Amino acid sequence: MDDLTVIKLETFDGYLFTPRYGPDDRPTIWKPEDWGGRIPRHQVSIAWEQIAKRYRLQRVYCDPFQWQTDIEQWDAEYGPDVFAEFPTNKVARIFPALTRFTTDLEQGRVRHDGCPTTTLHVNNAQRLAQRGDTYALGKPTQHQKIDAAVTSVIAHQAASDARAAGWNADPPKRSKVIHFTH
Secondary structure (H helix, E strand, C coil), rough: CCEEEEEEECCCCCCCEECCCCCCCEEECHHHHHHCCCCCHHHHHHHHHHHHEEEEEEEEEEEECCHHHHHHHHHHHHHHCCCEEEECHHHHHHHHHHHHHHHHHHCCCCCEECCCHHHHHHCCCCEEECCCCCCEEEECCCCCCCCCHHHHHHHHHHEEEEEEECCCCCCCCEEEEEEEEC
């Protein structure tokens, strides 16, 4: 696979951003081509460790494809009941999340940091018709990636679900965020 792995965070008030990690303050976006053709899973875990120290994690949705064990380990370390699988290839899950994200973005309920990779991926994303009026996101060609766009949608869904479940805006000792790994 040559898909990217991306972590996005969303604050209680709807600010969506790409966090940074490590001594060189790298964005949490991993391209296989930059790491010898593979996603550096250890780097992803290091990023989660630093994110969990910096922010109070409320809800984390992760695409489980090839990450099931990692998701379980992260939940054991930074949860409990924080990390959950969110299969992005299931139209019944992704379509409502896409609809919510689009509506909330248009209504100004979600803002973003202008991450150039995310902007490129959002511009690459195409609606792929499914059954009835539903759709999913797809890439126009294999090299036109959409991973950061999908991650943004799922991060927003996690934040929205956390707010609906009672996440409050009282300022904690650490900032509260919601995020997703794809």
